[in-house]
Amino acid sequence: MALDFNQDFFELFGLQPRFQIDLAKLEQSYRDIQSRVHPDRFAHLSQAERRVSMQWATRANEAYQTLKRPLTRARYLLLLQGVHTQEETNTAMPAEFLMAQLEWREAIQDARSARDGHGLMHLETKLNRDLAEMHEELARLLDAEKNFPAAAETVRKLRFYEKLQHEIGEALESIET
Amino acid sequence: MALLQISEPGMGTAPHEHRLAVGIDLGTTNSLVATVRNGISVVINDEEGRPLLPSVVHYDRGGCAQVGYGAQTLQSQDPHNTIVSVKRFMGRGLKDIEDIGRMPYHFVDAPGMVQIRAACGIRSPVEVSAEILKVLRARGEKALGGELVGAVITVPAYFDDAQRQATKDAAKLAGLNVLRLLNEPTAAAIAYGLDNAAEGIYAVYDLGGGTFDISILRLSQGVFEVLATAGDSALGGDDFDQRVFCWALEKSNLSFVTPHDMRNLLTRAREAKEALTEHGEARMTSVLMGGETIDLTLTGDIFTDITRTLVNKTLVPTRKALRDAGLTVEQVKGVVMVGGATRMPQIQRAVAEFFRQEPLNNLDPEKVVALGAAIQANLLAGNRGADDWLLLDVIPLSLGIETMGGLTEKIIPRNSTIPVARAQEFTTFKDGQAAMSIHVVQGERELVADCRSLARFELKGIPPMVAGAARVRVTFQVDADGLLSVTAQEKASGVEASVAVKPSYGLTDEQITGMLKDSYLHAKEDVHARALREQQVDGQRLLEATQSALEENGEALLSAEERAAIDEEMARLRAALQSDNLKAIKLAVDRLNHATVEFASRRMNASIRQALTGHRIDELAAIGDQPSTKADVNSAASSKP
Numbered sequence: 001m002a003l004d005f006n007q008d009f010f011e012l013f014g015l016q017p018r019f020q021i022d023l024a025k026l027e028q029s030y031r032d033i034q035s036r037v038h039p040d041r042f043a044h045l046s047q048a049e050r051r052v053s054m055q056w057a058t059r060a061n062e063a064y065q066t067l068k069r070p071l072t073r074a075r076y077l078l079l080l081q082g083v084h085t086q087e088e089t090n091t092a093m094p095a096e097f098l099m100a101q102l103e104w105r106e107a108i109q110d111a112r113s114a115r116d117g118h119g120l121m122h123l124e125t126k127l128n129r130d131l132a133e134m135h136e137e138l139a140r141l142l143d144a145e146k147n148f149p150a151a152a153e154t155v156r157k158l159r160f161y162e163k164l165q166h167e168i169g170e171a172l173e174s175i176e177t
Numbered sequence: 178m179a180l181l182q183i184s185e186p187g188m189g190t191a192p193h194e195h196r197l198a199v200g201i202d203l204g205t206t207n208s209l210v211a212t213v214r215n216g217i218s219v220v221i222n223d224e225e226g227r228p229l230l231p232s233v234v235h236y237d238r239g240g241c242a243q244v245g246y247g248a249q250t251l252q253s254q255d256p257h258n259t260i261v262s263v264k265r266f267m268g269r270g271l272k273d274i275e276d277i278g279r280m281p282y283h284f285v286d287a288p289g290m291v292q293i294r295a296a297c298g299i300r301s302p303v304e305v306s307a308e309i310l311k312v313l314r315a316r317g318e319k320a321l322g323g324e325l326v327g328a329v330i331t332v333p334a335y336f337d338d339a340q341r342q343a344t345k346d347a348a349k350l351a352g353l354n355v356l357r358l359l360n361e362p363t364a365a366a367i368a369y370g371l372d373n374a375a376e377g378i379y380a381v382y383d384l385g386g387g388t389f390d391i392s393i394l395r396l397s398q399g400v401f402e403v404l405a406t407a408g409d410s411a412l413g414g415d416d417f418d419q420r421v422f423c424w425a426l427e428k429s430n431l432s433f434v435t436p437h438d439m440r441n442l443l444t445r446a447r448e449a450k451e452a453l454t455e456h457g458e459a460r461m462t463s464v465l466m467g468g469e470t471i472d473l474t475l476t477g478d479i480f481t482d483i484t485r486t487l488v489n490k491t492l493v494p495t496r497k498a499l500r501d502a503g504l505t506v507e508q509v510k511g512v513v514m515v516g517g518a519t520r521m522p523q524i525q526r527a528v529a530e531f532f533r534q535e536p537l538n539n540l541d542p543e544k545v546v547a548l549g550a551a552i553q554a555n556l557l558a559g560n561r562g563a564d565d566w567l568l569l570d571v572i573p574l575s576l577g578i579e580t581m582g583g584l585t586e587k588i589i590p591r592n593s594t595i596p597v598a599r600a601q602e603f604t605t606f607k608d609g610q611a612a613m614s615i616h617v618v619q620g621e622r623e624l625v626a627d628c629r630s631l632a633r634f635e636l637k638g639i640p641p642m643v644a645g646a647a648r649v650r651v652t653f654q655v656d657a658d659g660l661l662s663v664t665a666q667e668k669a670s671g672v673e674a675s676v677a678v679k680p681s682y683g684l685t686d687e688q689i690t691g692m693l694k695d696s697y698l699h700a701k702e703d704v705h706a707r708a709l710r711e712q713q714v715d716g717q718r719l720l721e722a723t724q725s726a727l728e729e730n731g732e733a734l735l736s737a738e739e740r741a742a743i744d745e746e747m748a749r750l751r752a753a754l755q756s757d758n759l760k761a762i763k764l765a766v767d768r769l770n771h772a773t774v775e776f777a778s779r780r781m782n783a784s785i786r787q788a789l790t791g792h793r794i795d796e797l798a799a800i801g802d803q804p805s806t807k808a809d810v811n812s813a814a815s816s817k818p
């Protein structure tokens with residue numbers, strides 16, 4: 001198998017295309033590759049070498065960032081299977097889920113208005129627990145059951161949770177200033 | 178402290194093959210130049226043995242610039258023509274600058290960046306900064322006894338694209354080859370980390386004269402990884418001076434002072450502030466031009482009181498950086514203090530309290546950035562082996578574009594590891610729409626108006642299609658200097674528009690050339706001779722680099738014809754170098770660069786294969802300088818799962 005610029009991210013790091021990956025190995029491979037391709041290695045060389053270096057280092061960063069985070073890793077795995085997660089277009093979420101989202105939003109908003117830092121931290125802990133559960137679900141759906149449509153729906157849900165995470169961050173920031 | 182040996186100018190030159198490179202800390206208040214000599218990073222002093230160069234530039238009527246201590250003494254005498262803290266104006270428009278009324282300069286509003294009208298004419302902050310860099314470059318060349326291969330110039334981590342671009346332009350104007358723009362806290366982390374073999378999570382708290390940066394890094398096994406950075410590019414020791422100045426006016430019942438008195442009082446304020454670091458109180462006396470006298474005593478308590486909000490202002494970005502890094506203070510192993518303003522006891526106390534540990538003060542906070550920059554410059558110039566440290570830095574502010582209703586859409590989020598690229602597709606919203614304009618902004622806020630506008634460009638010539646049918650793919654690329662370039666392409670028709678972000682807010686190459694010409698009128702140096710010499714050095718270097726690449730794996734990676742094509746371009750360049758024809762050399766350099774693109778990319782592929790199969794470059798080299806063969810490469814690849 002030829003190794004080239006267009007190979008997939010898992011191959012680039014010598015990993016099997018799975019949701020559950022060895023993060024330590026991912027990081028080690030990423031560092032090995034970056035120490036060879038990074039522009040700092042080529043600063044004194046020709047323009048051609050510097051350009052290739054920037055392209056590769058950019059790609060290695062993109063690949064690493066994609067595989068490091070569960071949401072992007074799952075989305076990417078699905079993409080390799082030809083399944084688009086349709087996060088922007090498919091908004092048909094279960095009513096129950098949407099209700100829960102509204103409750104989350106309200107809780108964050110209330111804590112923000114009350115400038116309740118502890119409350120926000122508490123919400124964050126709770127959110128992280130939910131996230132961990134969803135990651136387990138993804139591992140099951142993607143690696144064991146290979147139920148890609150269900151995995152795509154979980155990714156869409158995760159996307160909502162990421163937005164909540166972001167909102168908590170912003171709320172914490174706003175009450176600090 | 179091994180790193181802090183200070184050398185004298187002209188202390189002897191480095192060995193032959195050593196490439197001369199320097200690190201430059203272009204500070205708001207003070208600038209420094211450092212280099213690695215005999216494996217040790219040292220600050221290069223001026224002829225009087227002083228390491229710092231005050232970042233002060235005075236222009237006389239003839240346009241002659243005086244830089245440093247000499248200029249500093251002219252400050253209150255000739256405030257309009259003595260520019261201090263020019264770094265605050267880099268890449269900044271008139272409306273961005275706070276306290277504009279309190280500054281003694283005649284500002285001229287210009288697109289993108291303010292300019293200053295001095296006795297000799299209008300100068301841009303880029304030109305003023307270039308004057309400082311020229312002095313440092315000359316100092317470096319004199320001490321090292323030769324022309325520099327290049328320089329690493331440091332910038333505040335929180336500098337945006339416009340500020341970075343302005344800094345790079347200033348370096349070019351000063352005749353420096355910029356090896357890299359390096360973030361100041363990162364430079365400090367390199368100096369500190371290498372010197373102390375540090376491992377773990379470190380914070381670098383850098384409070385200088387005009388900027389504040391906080392960076393969180395993970396140091397492990399020779400990798401310096403910036404996890405997050407935040408800051409305020411308009412907060413520093415100068416603001417503490419301002420508070421003292423305002424306090425002094427209030428205490429003396431004065432509401433208005435002349436520019437001359439203002440400079441004078443600001444200097445007294447700064448002296449009082451610095452004295453307080455060592456003493457419990459400081460006296461501030463001055464006689465103003467109108468005869469009024471000021472005689473006050475500033476105590477540590479009053480000072481702490483009037484500057485409390487400033488100290489707290491540094492903790493907001495600190496919290497943000499920690500959050501972005503996903504860390505808590507307990508996980509931070511050490512806090513490296515950088516910048517002269519961190520000497521203030523209330524800063525030391527606030528940092529100790531926030532991080533719940535005593536901060537690290539064992540490197541000189543004024544020199545550590547330059548020392549780290551020199552270490553990195555030495556690496557980038559190619560003076561070290563392949564098994565050295567790796568630096569992974571980030572972009573400090575999100576990049577985005579304007580969408581309908583003046584909202585921003587983020588394309589590259591802050592704290593992304595650089596280099597980074599993102600592509601985004603856009604479409605037309607009217608039938609037959611032939612052009613599309615794209616507005617690139619930087620910042621975290623939702624409204625475009627609250628972000629920094631970096632560039633506006635138009636993609637023209639979109640073929641007539643119904644609304645929504647055109648597919649315009651816009652690619653944002655941030656390079657290792659943290660500088661953005663944008664390209665756009667209409668996919669159905671292939672129409673391409675490439676924009677460097679520069680044109681709207683930076684200087685064009687023509688403008689830089691024009692400025693160079695102007696400055697040579699004064700320097701009596703021939704522009705053409707200099708350009709020719711630079712091009713010759715460039716060409717020579719390219720030949721050497723190509724030669725060594727060919728020796729390394731030309732045989733393994735190139736067919737006979739491909740090899741012949743490269744050889745031919747090398748011969749052409751060699752011949753051109755014999756002439757004094759600038760254009761011919763440049764053309765030959767471009768052609769050789771072009772001819773080696775495919776070779777460069779194969780070399781990179783081969784190197785990555787080695788990485789995956791677990792060979793290290795030095796192991797392979799140790800086998801006896803043997804170039805890896807094609808067969809090796811193939812078997813390595815096929816042994817993969």
Ligand SMILES: Nc1ncnc2c1ncn2[C@@H]1O[C@H](COP(=O)(O)OP(=O)(O)O)[C@@H](O)[C@H]1O
Binds near residue numbers: 203205387415
């Ligand atoms: N002993 C001191 N006590 C308090 N502030 C100091 C002391 N020494 C220097 N400073 C302040 O540090 C700032 C300059 O720091 P420096 O790191 O040189 O800045 P920059 O990086 O902006 O050039 C100035 O505001 C100066 O007044």
Ligand SMILES: [Mg+2]
Binds near residue numbers: 205361516
């Ligand atoms: Mg500094």
